C-alpha cells in the first residue's frame with residue numbers, strides 16, 4: 001500500500017516543478033511584466049502564469065478540493081495585452097517528460113479557462129476539508145532582483161498541514177552549501193534549483209529541481225544545536241516585512257556573532273530545514289499586518305518534519321485553520337526543537353512579552 005498522501009505529494013511536486021519552469025522562463029526570456037497590486041506590492045506575469053498552471057494540475061487531479069491562492073485574475077480581465085503575454089507563456093510551458101506532464105492532466109484550453117483557473121484560488125480557507133494554499137511566487141521582490149524566491153504549495157486537511165512543497169530555483173542543489181542571501185542575477189543557473197517536500201509524519205526531503213520527471217530525493221534534517229552562539233539566523237531582506245532591529249538584539253543576547261543571512265521568501269524555511277542555517281526570525285513590524293497562510297504553510301511543515309519547532313512570538317503553533325491569514329498568530333520563530341525554547345525566551349524578553 002502506498003503511504004498516505006503519496007498521490008498528493010507526487011502531483012504537488014510535479015506541479016511546482018512545472019510552475020518553476022515558467023518562472024525561470026520569465027526571468028530569463030521576458031520583460032517581467034511587473035504591475036502593481038492594490039497594496040502596492042509587485043506582481044509579475046510569472047506570478048499569474050505559475051498560479052494558473054498549479055491550479056490546473058490540482059483541479060485535474062483533485063476536483064473537489066478548495067484552493068487558497070495569492071493572486072486573482074481581475075486585473076487580467078481588462079488588460080488584453082497582459083493576458084495575452086501570460087497565455088503565451090502558460091500555453092507553451094510543459095514538463096519535458098510526457099508521463100509527468102500527463103499526470104498533471106493536460107493543458108489549459110484557452111485564455112478564458114486560464115482566468116477561471118486563476119480565480120479558483122479564491123477560497124476563504126478554514127478548518128474543514130481539503131484546502132490547498134498556493135503562493136505562485138513567494139518573494140516577488142527577490143525574484144525581480146535575481147535573488148531567492150519560492151514556488152509554494154501546501155495541502156491542509158481540517159486546518160492541519162499534511163503536505164508541503166517548496167520549489168526554490170535559486171537555492172544551491174547542495175544541501176551543505178554555505179548560506180548566502182545574495183545570489184544575484186548574471187550568475188548562471190548551474191548547481192541551483194531545489195525542490196523541498198514534507199509530509200506530516202513522513203519527514204522532509206530535498207531533490208534537484210528538474211524540467212521533467214522528479215529527481216531522486218534525499219532526507220533533510222536541521223542541524224542539532226549544540227551551541228546557540230554559533231548559530232546562523234535568517235531574516236527577510238525587506239525591513240518592512242520583519243523587524244531587523246529586534247532580530248539583531250535577539251541574536252546578540254543569544255551570543256550569536258555570525259551576521260544574519262537575509263533572503264526573500266520561504267527559501268528561509270527550506271534553508272534551515274536542510275541545516276544550511278539554524279534559526280528563522282520574523283518579528284512583527286506592524287500591529288495590524290496579518291501573515292498569509294500561503295507564505296508559511298509549506299515551510300512550517302517542512303521545518304517541523306526536519307526536526308524543527310515553529311511558533312509565533314507567543315509560543316503558539318501557527319494556526320492555518322481560520323481563513324486566508326494567520327489571524328491568531330504574530331510573527332514567526334523557527335529553530336531546531338532543542339534550541340527553540342531558548343530562542344523563544346529571548347524573543348519574549350526583547351519584545352517585553354514576559
Ligand SMILES: Nc1ncnc2c1ncn2[C@@H]1O[C@H](COP(=O)(O)O)[C@@H](O)[C@H]1OP(=O)(O)O
Nearest residue numbers: 041139236237238240241242263264265289295
Ligand atoms: N508588512 C508585512 N509584514 C510581513 N510580511 C509582509 C508584509 N507585507 C508583505 N509581506 C509578505 O511577506 C512575504 C515575503 O516575505 P519575505 O520578506 O520574508 O520574503 C511576501 O509574501 C509579502 O507579501 P507580498 O507577496 O504581497 O509582497
Ligand SMILES: [Mg+2]
Nearest residue numbers: 041042070140
Ligand atoms: Mg505578492
Ligand SMILES: [Mg+2]
Nearest residue numbers: 135138139295
Ligand atoms: Mg508570499
Ligand SMILES: [Mg+2]
Nearest residue numbers: 070135137138
Ligand atoms: Mg507571492
